[in-house]
Amino acid sequence: MEVASPKDSSVVSSPFPSPNVGALLKIKIISWSQETGLPVSVRVRVANRIFNLHKYPLYSKSGYFKKSLNESNELELPQDFPGGPETFEMIALFSYGSSTLIDPFNVAALRCAAEFLEMTEDYGSSNLCTRFDLYLNQVVLQSWDDTLIVLQKCQTLLPLSEELLIVSRCIESLAFMACMEILDPERRRQQPVVTLEALASQAWSCETVKEIVSQDLWIKDLIALPYGFFKRIIGSLRRQGMKEKYVSPIIVFYANKWILSKKTRQFWENSGEKEGSDDTNKVSVTLQGILDLLPMGEKASRSIPVGFYLALLSRSLEVGLTSDSKAKLQDQIASLLHFAQVEDFLLPGGETDSISTSEELAMMKSIFLTYISSNTETTHTPASKALVAELWDMYLSRIAPDPNVGPKRFMDLIEVVPICNRQSHDHLYRAMNNFLQAHPNISQEEKGLVCKYLNCQKLSQAACIEAVQNELMPLRLIVQALFVQQLNTHQAFKECSDSFRYAHCGEFSGSLSSSRCPNSKSQNLGESPFIDGGEEGSRPLSFLLQKDIAMQKSEFSRKDYESTSFRIQNLEQELMSLKRSLQWQNIPKKTEPILDKTQSLRPYGLEGRSLSKKRNPLGQVSACIGSVNFTSQRKFASRLLKVFRRITLFGRGKSKRKPGAPGPWPKSM
Structure with missing residues (x-):
């Protein structure tokens, strides 16, 4: 059975411009009298209209007339006759053998009227009841719009239309076509x-x-x-x-x-x-x-x-x-x-109503209390509790300006939601601020009572700054906000300092992946993890530097990297020279001329001897290496090599260089 879709406008049934049924009925009555020679003998009253008809056409097709006309030739139909005089006029026309125009607008009334008059198959084949049922099933119920029209017309035909199952058939048909509309894959692709x-x-x-x-x-x-x-x-x-x-x-x-x-x-x-x-x-x-x-x-x-x-x-x-x-x-x-x-959320609709005593507020309070008292795990996660608390605080912000809400009443409303559920107190602060603005004459004690539950540590930075400058807030709260603001400022400076040290402390070498520089002493970029080439795991510092930069994607520019690498390479060359000098020192002193030559090999002069008494921090050693004797050079080099071994093992060294001090590797080296 093919069903017309609700979106198909081609199946819309509209009433045809029908001819004057009354005129056609009169013609049929006259023609019947001429053919049979019988005068009209039945008088039927329907509402405020009277129909003069022949007895036989009605008697032969209607069980109702067959029973009623035996006693009298005058008959009055009840006031609730389906469809009224217009429908009976069409029924009478059909009784005289004329074709009846049927459409979705009149089929329901005609079917109910035919049922009332008992125009069934018992009183003639292809009688009206059968014809109207066929039209309903084969035409109307196949079309969305026609079915809607018939269903709407059934409102005035109850309960007879219900007894004849016209309503139920229309409802089932509409539901079926609606399901087909939802399941239509072509439609779901388009819309x-x-x-x-x-x-x-x-x-x-x-x-x-x-x-x-x-x-x-x-x-x-x-x-x-x-x-x-x-x-x-x-x-x-x-x-x-x-x-x-x-x-x-x-x-x-x-x-x-x-x-x-x-x-x-x-x-x-x-x-x-x-x-x-x-x-x-x-x-x-x-x-x-x-x-x-x-x-x-x-x-x-x-x-x-x-x-x-x-x-x-x-x-x-x-x-x-x-x-x-x-x-x-x-x-x-x-x-x-x-x-x-x-x-x-519910707020009073009237301008003169008091929010504090409104039924809307009572209902909203009851809803939130119901939520809090329930123990559903799916709706009582920490995030959902915090969200509900924010909703209540925002609702309080709208209630707070009401002058009829006193401090005690406002405190009771704040306590509807447990304070522990509030992860942020920003909206609570807004509500309290609105309340204080609407109640400028309350005492400091009442202000303290209203703001008792406000925790400045749970305020955002902007809200905390505003609270410090808010003259309406009680003094205790302003002091607390000042203290919290001081802590926030200290923390901000600390984080800024750490970020600055991190940006200038590049983790070029080592195995540690800390995002902060070690403790209080900053790392010196010029320190080299130089160790004896014979040790296992020995690597040139330039190789380690390139590897760490590739892995960590350092923020330093290429220019800074090249400058640092150049200084480190100079340090490695000087340390190699120092190592050769120490090797010459270990040669027996009987080869005196060789010793003279070794002095010529030393790259450091003796003019800086007076500086050897100063203990310069690591990074300024180039100014004093050449001014000490071989024994002190050996000790200092040994200490320096230990430092570099530690750098290799721990991934970073410590520098004592003060800000503004000269660079660790002077060009004079």
């Missing part, structure tokens, strides 16, 4: 299925929801139905296997249209004034029905935004709702509170 994921991270807005609904016309058609039909369609969608993430948005859109929309509120008010009925009760009944349709608990998951539940809760205060339903709604909001937006 995604509408969900509520886009609304999860923003405040609830009726206008935004309307824009989303406009993307899918079939959803727009469903939410236009009365609640009784809509409820049954939702049940059919779930029975036929539609996933909840597609069903829930339909319910949300329906509630947004009939419960939350401002235009609908005006419609309810205007209709209530005209009809004089209690339409507020209708909204309450519809709202109660929406809550029954919505998934609750874990089934709700994140398919429905928290802002929607909060909007329903706010609306329930206006239209009235049972206490059980309100409690159920509050529990649902509490289970998803860590996904909420502070813009969705």
